[in-house]
Amino acid sequence: MDFNHTEERxxxxxxxxxxxxxxxxxxxxxxxAESDDGFSRETWGQLAELGLIGALFSEDAGGFGGAxxxxxxxxxQFGRGLVVEPFLANLLAGTALTDGNESQKTxxxxxxxxxxxxxxxxxxxxxxxxxxxxxxxxxxxxGGYVLNGNKGxxxxxxxxxxxxxxxxxxxxxxxxxxxxxxxxxxxxxGVHVRGYPxxxxxxxxxIALKDVKVSADALIGAEGRxxxxxxxxxxxxxxxxxxxxxxxxxxxxDLTLEYLKTxxxxxxxxxKFQALQHRMADMMTEREQIRSAxxxxxxxxxxxERDWNISALKNLVGRSGRKIAxxxxxxxxxxxxxxxxxxxxxxKRIIMIDHMFGDExxxxxxxxxxGKAA
Amino acid sequence: MDLNYTVDEQDFxxxxxxxxxxxxPNDLSRKVKxxxxxxxxxMETWHAILNxxxxxxxxxxxxxxxxxxxxxQRDIFDVESSAAGAPRVVPFGVNMLSPxxxxxxxxxxxxxxxxxxxxxxxxxxxGYSEPGSGSDLASLKMSAVxxxxxxxLNGQKTWTTLGQHANMIFCLVRTSxxxxxxxxxxxxLVDMDTPGVExxxxxxxxxxxxxxxxxxxxxxxxxxxxxxEENKGWTYxxxxxxxxxxxxxxxxxALASIEHLKHIAQDQxxxxxxxxxDPMFAARxxxxxxxxxxxxxxxxxxxxxxxxxAPPGPEVSMLKVKGTVLxxxxxxxxxxxxxxYAMPFVSEALDFGYNEKPIGPDYAxxxxxxxxxxxxxxxxxxxxxxxxxxxSKMMMGL
Ligand SMILES: Cc1cc2nc3c(=O)[nH]c(=O)nc-3n(C[C@H](O)[C@H](O)[C@H](O)COP(=O)(O)OP(=O)(O)OC[C@H]3O[C@@H](n4cnc5c(N)ncnc54)[C@H](O)[C@@H]3O)c2cc1C
Numbered sequence: 001m002d003f004n005h006t007e008e009r010x011x012x013x014x015x016x017x018x019x020x021x022x023x024x025x026x027x028x029x030x031x032x033a034e035s036d037d038g039f040s041r042e043t044w045g046q047l048a049e050l051g052l053i054g055a056l057f058s059e060d061a062g063g064f065g066g067a068x069x070x071x072x073x074x075x076x077q078f079g080r081g082l083v084v085e086p087f088l089a090n091l092l093a094g095t096a097l098t099d100g101n102e103s104q105k106t107x108x109x110x111x112x113x114x115x116x117x118x119x120x121x122x123x124x125x126x127x128x129x130x131x132x133x134x135x136x137x138x139x140x141x142x143g144g145y146v147l148n149g150n151k152g153x154x155x156x157x158x159x160x161x162x163x164x165x166x167x168x169x170x171x172x173x174x175x176x177x178x179x180x181x182x183x184x185x186x187x188x189x190g191v192h193v194r195g196y197p198x199x200x201x202x203x204x205x206x207i208a209l210k211d212v213k214v215s216a217d218a219l220i221g222a223e224g225r226x227x228x229x230x231x232x233x234x235x236x237x238x239x240x241x242x243x244x245x246x247x248x249x250x251x252x253x254d255l256t257l258e259y260l261k262t263x264x265x266x267x268x269x270x271x272k273f274q275a276l277q278h279r280m281a282d283m284m285t286e287r288e289q290i291r292s293a294x295x296x297x298x299x300x301x302x303x304x305e306r307d308w309n310i311s312a313l314k315n316l317v318g319r320s321g322r323k324i325a326x327x328x329x330x331x332x333x334x335x336x337x338x339x340x341x342x343x344x345x346x347x348k349r350i351i352m353i354d355h356m357f358g359d360e361x362x363x364x365x366x367x368x369x370x371g372k373a374a
Numbered sequence: 375m376d377l378n379y380t381v382d383e384q385d386f387x388x389x390x391x392x393x394x395x396x397x398x399p400n401d402l403s404r405k406v407k408x409x410x411x412x413x414x415x416x417m418e419t420w421h422a423i424l425n426x427x428x429x430x431x432x433x434x435x436x437x438x439x440x441x442x443x444x445x446x447q448r449d450i451f452d453v454e455s456s457a458a459g460a461p462r463v464v465p466f467g468v469n470m471l472s473p474x475x476x477x478x479x480x481x482x483x484x485x486x487x488x489x490x491x492x493x494x495x496x497x498x499x500x501g502y503s504e505p506g507s508g509s510d511l512a513s514l515k516m517s518a519v520x521x522x523x524x525x526x527l528n529g530q531k532t533w534t535t536l537g538q539h540a541n542m543i544f545c546l547v548r549t550s551x552x553x554x555x556x557x558x559x560x561x562x563l564v565d566m567d568t569p570g571v572e573x574x575x576x577x578x579x580x581x582x583x584x585x586x587x588x589x590x591x592x593x594x595x596x597x598x599x600x601x602x603e604e605n606k607g608w609t610y611x612x613x614x615x616x617x618x619x620x621x622x623x624x625x626x627x628a629l630a631s632i633e634h635l636k637h638i639a640q641d642q643x644x645x646x647x648x649x650x651x652d653p654m655f656a657a658r659x660x661x662x663x664x665x666x667x668x669x670x671x672x673x674x675x676x677x678x679x680x681x682x683x684a685p686p687g688p689e690v691s692m693l694k695v696k697g698t699v700l701x702x703x704x705x706x707x708x709x710x711x712x713x714x715y716a717m718p719f720v721s722e723a724l725d726f727g728y729n730e731k732p733i734g735p736d737y738a739x740x741x742x743x744x745x746x747x748x749x750x751x752x753x754x755x756x757x758x759x760x761x762x763x764x765x766s767k768m769m770m771g772l
Contacts, residue, residue: 125734128644128713152734153714173646196733199580199719199742206733265510275759322706329749333508333757334533337578337750344579348746351709355716361654 003295005069012055012065013073019050020081026342029082030201037159038195038203039085047085048114056091061098062109068301071236072243072294079247082349084202086117089156091240093118093164095233096181099221104183107162119160119186120237121207122230125152129358131230132174136209138167138182145169145219147182147190147212155356157205158195160186165209166230169223179226182218189213200348235310238357239297242317245353246290249321252328252346253283259332259343276331283327286320293317308370311363317353318360325350379446387450394458397423401726403459407634409740410726412461414539418494420461425492430468438476438488445677449625449670456626457633464536467491467498469621470614471544474561478602478610487563501531501545501564501588502611508533509760511546512555512608516590518547518562520597525549525562527570527593533754537573537586541566546611549604561607563599570594578750580743581721615756616686622755623673623697628666631704635659638711638737649711658707665700672696688768691761698751698758705745716742 005013024043032040047053055070057063065071071091078087090111097108097118110116127133136149147167157163163184171178186193190212195205221229260271260280270276290313297313300306325347329336336343354360379387402416424430433448434440443451463469468491475484490496507514516529527547537543543564550558564571570593576585602610639650639659649655676689709716715734722728723739732739752758766772 123714125715126643128642130645153717194733196718196720198717199746200717202717204718264506265508265513267510273759275762326702326749330752330758333753334503334750337753339577339579339581344746348579351745352717352742355709355712355714359710359713361710365654 005073009065009069009073012051012070013077015050016052016074016077017080019047019052020077020083024081024083026082026345029084033084033197033201038156038197039159044085045114047087048112053087053090053114054112056087057094057098057108057112061094061105062112068236068239068298071240071301072298075240075243076247076250076294079244079249079349080251082201082248082345086119086156086159088237088240088244089119089154089160090117092120092122092155092233092237093160093162095236096120096164096220096229097183099229100183101217101220103217104220107183116162117156117160118162118164119154119157119205120233121151121154121157121163121184122166122233123152123154125150125206127152129362130174131234132176132179132227134166134168134179135173136165136167138169138180140169141213144213144215145182147184147209147214149209151207151209154205154207156203157207158193158203162186163191163207164220166226167209171224176227178224179230180223181220181226181229182214183220184209184212184214184218198352200352201345202352231307234357235301235306238310238314239294239301241353241356242290242297242313243294245317245321245350246287246294248346248349248353249287249290249324252324252343252350253280253287255343255346256280256283256328256331259335263333270331279327279331283324286324290316290320308367311358311366311370314358315360315363315367318363321350322354322360383446383450386447387454390451390454393427393429394454394460397427398458398460399423402461405726406461407459408737409724409744411724417461417464417539418497421463421494424463425494430463431472431492433469434472435476438472438484439492445674445681448621448677449674452621452626453629454626456630459630462627464497465621466500466535466540466544467496467542470500471498474544474601474610474614477613478561478606480598482598483563483601496542497536497540498542498544499534499537499540499588501534501543503533504530505532509757511611512559514546514548514559516545516547518549518560518595520549521594523597524594525597525600527562527564527590527595529590531588531590532586533576534573534586534588535584537566537588538575538583543571543588544601546607549607556608558605559607559611560604561601561610562595563601564590564593564595568593568595578747580719580746582743582747616690622690623669623693624701624751625666625670625673625697628669628697628701628704631701631708632659632663632666634737635704635708635711638708638735641735641737642711642713655707655711658710662700662703662707665696669693669696669700688765691756691764694755695752695758695761695765701751702745702748705741705748708741709745712738712741719743 054063055065055074058066094108094111097104138145138147163186165182165184166179168178169180190210192208193205198204261269263270293313293316297309300309328343328347335341432441432443436442504514518525518527545562546559547562548558549560570591572589574587575583640648642649644652715738718733
């Protein structure tokens with residue numbers, strides 16, 4: 001075994017890290033988040049030029065990375081900066097397009113260069129975290145399809161040029177078969193997008209599809225076989241947000257450590273109080289546990305062990321991440337309750353990541369299911 | 375022992391229940407239940423209704439116009455109030471300053487301020503904490519220097535809750551640097567319209583404005599605004615902290631929040647069935663209910679002992695720690711119950727009269743905000759670390 005990154009991957013991590021440190025201070029982040037788009041197109045272009053979108057995709061797909069560790073190192077740095085640019089949405093939808101036809105692959109290439117934005121319109125208002133829950137329908141008509149249904153909490157759904165939409169061509173409810181994926185331009189008739197902010201400063205959208213007509217070549221992959229593509233996209237997305245959580249946890253713990261050393265009460269730095277020291281020690285231990293789970297998951301992303309490792313990672317990020325996010329605030333005292341101080345924003349992101357691709361309990365349930373099936 | 379209400383207590387409960395049913399305005403309880411922003415006027419309206427009914431100060435001693443309610447009565451009122459969706463009473467005047475004035479204030483101060491607290495003429499805020507003095511409150515620096523018949527105040531208070539609505543602030547100030555830090559602190563009442571007082575907002579991590587910085591530059595305060603004796607303020611402040619035992623556990627609010635959570639868990643579907651039927655969710659919820667049921671009795675036991683004259687002990691700190699952690703765990707489980715809809719947050723939707731369609735279920739929007747906002751409860755009013763220090767010091771005697 002070797003726990004070192006390859007030289008190229010280390011360079012990728014360093015480059016992303018440098019960008020965040022030097023050009024993405026918290027003020028810039030808030031400014032981008034509060035702009036109309038909810039992110040900066042200029043920053044997005046810069047990051048595309050640095051190759052950070054390409055790093056998420058394999059050479060076959062027009063990128064130059066795409067391995068689990070590529071996704072992990074890049075998103076860890078994004079977590080350190082609370083980067084609001086729409087990497088996650090494009091990772092999810094872009095992953096689906098790697099199974100697409102030639103014209104869809106061309107679109108993926110323009111995603112990698114930063115020209116086109118995608119979003120992954122899969123989750124539905126009553127679906128919670130279940131990947132196979134699709135009520136949206138796709139009926140064959142006039143040599144194409146007509147889509148009807150509602151998509152909920154579509155990350156970065158309000159700025160996307162194209163949507164990857166899941167819809168049933170057969171079956172019902174939670175059936176595993178019969179889900180198909182379509183690439184739909186966001187501006188066609190019948191696509192109604194309502195964007196809104198999330199509490200941690202990102203953007204999402206509710207998307208209603210009313211008699212949306214698409215041609216036959218809008219289909220991604222084989223009809224009715226969409227679920228495995230969705231599961232692949234979700235596994236990569238889960239890895240990405242978990243790495244992001246780790247990055248956010250690193251910064252949040254560093255801020256806390258610094259504060260414990262400098263904030264004085266009762267004539268001493270509050271870090272002198274053992275009541276806080278032991279908890280800090282636990283937090284740092286949990287951070288390393290999360291890092292290890294991330295390594296396990298990144299390394300098994302393209303293997304049979306994927307689902308267990310991804311669920312183990314996400315359960316730990318939910319469980320220990322919550323503890324750390326709450327302790328970060330508690331151990332700072334009032335200051336971390338303010339908008340002006342960064343720590344609270346990191347805590348918000350760490351907690352909200354528990355609500356993406358399944359929370360702590362959801363993934364515990366997955367682990368139990370996988371164990372029973374074995 | 376008898377865990378049933380006596381006939382008197384039953385009567386009391388129906389009286390109180392009837393009051394909330396008839397006197398609590400519909401709009402107001404809807405705002406509270408839907409977690410909309412309350413305006414200053416909303417809070418004043420409710421204050422006035424309670425006062426009119428004699429409930430605002432029912433816990434005051436009879437000699438000061440209260441009803442001298444006992445522990446059981448206060449619990450009943452608290453639980454009914456939260457269940458009805460009544461706004462929380464802003465505590466700074468009627469629950470915090472008043473007991474201090476009754477115990478240590480002059481006759482003139484009592485006669486002047488107590489009626490104004492009741493009729494809402496004065497809105498008080500609490501000026502204890504300073505940027506450098508949070509847990510270590512006794513290190514506070516804001517100075518008050520005597521200048522003939524005035525004190526001149528200089529310094530800064532912070533975290534002042536609802537200071538933006540207040541016209542009066544009670545402050546702990548330094549009047550002496552001799553001896554132990556606790557021995558140079560005085561308790562003084564300040565009219566916030568006095569020249570040199572400036573209030574600046576602090577925005578909280580979920581974007582709300584509920585706390586402030588209050589700056590004092592050469593603020594001249596009449597010497598008669600000093601409460602009790604100079605340099606004895608620490609004793610009064612501590613009296614206030616241990617005197618105000620009720621409400622610290624937040625039983626009524628916790629009960630109402632659990633009811634709300636149960637409603638959400640019925641409405642949310644997981645795998646086609648109500649989330650409430652999910653074993654993992656049900657386990658988490660049941661644990662909270664076990665804790666809360668025990669805490670409600672702990673709370674009444676402590677309050678009854680206090681009413682019978684027992685000296686304040688570590689139980690107050692236990693209630694603070696347990697009450698806040700429990701409340702926070704309800705917030706935590708509520709955000710979990712929402713699934714992905716814990717994420718959307720539309721600030722304008724907190725305004726009453728916002729009538730666009732909600733994002734997701736109509737109860738979802740404020741719940742993560744509430745979760746983050748309630749992290750404050752284990753920090754303020756003596757952090758939970760400080761409370762645990764008190765408990766261990768008092769009980770272990772090491
Ligand atoms: C929303 C909100 C509203 C508030 N409203 C008011 C108000 O209206 N009026 C007012 O005067 N104040 C108010 N406060 C201030 C509040 O009382 C202080 O925040 C509190 O006393 C903690 O002080 P601090 O924030 O400076 O934290 P610090 O005292 O700096 O503490 C930082 C951390 O160190 C821990 N710590 C400190 N000392 C010890 C120790 N000896 N052992 C172990 N751990 C320790 C603390 O528990 C905390 O975790 C409010 C605070 C908040 C957040």
